[in-house]
Amino acid sequence: MSENAWSTPFEIDAGVHSIIGKVRDHNEDAYLVNLALGLYAVADGLGGHQAGEHASSLAVQVLGAQLGRVHELGVAPSLDSLLEAFDRANLRILEDADAHPERQGMGTTLTAVLIYGRRLLLAHVGDSRAWRIRDGQIEQLTRDHTIVEEQVRGGALSTEDARHHPMRHILSRCLGIRDEIEVDLVEADVSVDDIYVLVSDGLTPGCGPEDMMALIRENPVAEQAARVLVSHACERDGQDNITAVVVACREG
Numbered sequence: 526m527s528e529n530a531w532s533t534p535f536e537i538d539a540g541v542h543s544i545i546g547k548v549r550d551h552n553e554d555a556y557l558v559n560l561a562l563g564l565y566a567v568a569d570g571l572g573g574h575q576a577g578e579h580a581s582s583l584a585v586q587v588l589g590a591q592l593g594r595v596h597e598l599g600v601a602p603s604l605d606s607l608l609e610a611f612d613r614a615n616l617r618i619l620e621d622a623d624a625h626p627e628r629q630g631m632g633t634t635l636t637a638v639l640i641y642g643r644r645l646l647l648a649h650v651g652d653s654r655a656w657r658i659r660d661g662q663i664e665q666l667t668r669d670h671t672i673v674e675e676q677v678r679g680g681a682l683s684t685e686d687a688r689h690h691p692m693r694h695i696l697s698r699c700l701g702i703r704d705e706i707e708v709d710l711v712e713a714d715v716s717v718d719d720i721y722v723l724v725s726d727g728l729t730p731g732c733g734p735e736d737m738m739a740l741i742r743e744n745p746v747a748e749q750a751a752r753v754l755v756s757h758a759c760e761r762d763g764q765d766n767i768t769a770v771v772v773a774c775r776e777g
């Protein structure tokens with residue numbers, strides 16, 4: 526029962542690339558690529574003195590460990606499994622900050638997808654993004670949890686104003702700040718030849734959705750595609766850490 530519940534008929538090709546970028550002195554992005562669980566994630570930490578990278582790495586560790594436990598129990602994965610993992614990651618970061626005052630205020634985004642059978646489960650907090658490329662179209666599966674994005678949705682700001690807004694990076698939701706977190710959850714079907722791309726916000730200024738589609742079309746191997754997306758973004762911007770996870774679902 527356990528293996529069937531988690532296995533997928535697709536042949537998965539997954540790749541990842543993560544860099545510091547041109548100006549930062551350390552990489553606060555973290556990622557998870559776990560083919561056995563079908564679990565992929567990007568986390569982008571915040572907080573000084575290396576606390577940000579600690580928060581993002583704790584988030585992906587707790588996520589992987591918790592889903593690993595669900596897998597071992599032989600239970601099919603669900604949105605509740607992801608939600609529970611996000612809750613645990615949040616509490617773990619809060620506990621760690623309590624135990625280490627120098628890390629107070631650290632937080633992280635966390636965007637995760639789990640592919641099992643022909644289904645996709647997605648959980649998301651913050652402004653890392655998940656995209657889906659299907660039939661030559663690219664669609665953003667997540668919405669950014671930033672103050673500016675909330676204002677755009679509320680009609681107080683235009684999309685164009687938001688693009689250059691000085692506060693566009695300020696998060697309205699993240700892990701590690703409060704006991705309670707609000708997680709966006711999505712469940713969807715997976716089709717053959719779907720490609721899922723998870724990115725930290727450092728990719729966005731230098732690599733828009735059309736660029737992503739073109740570069741992935743030119744680079745069909747996931748590892749190579751991830752590398753090319755990140756270097757393309759860095760050449761054009763590179764002010765932040767940049768991470769991309771590419772997951773291609775091919776005919777098995």
Ligand code: MG
Pocket residue numbers: 569725726727765766
């Ligand atoms: Mg970032």
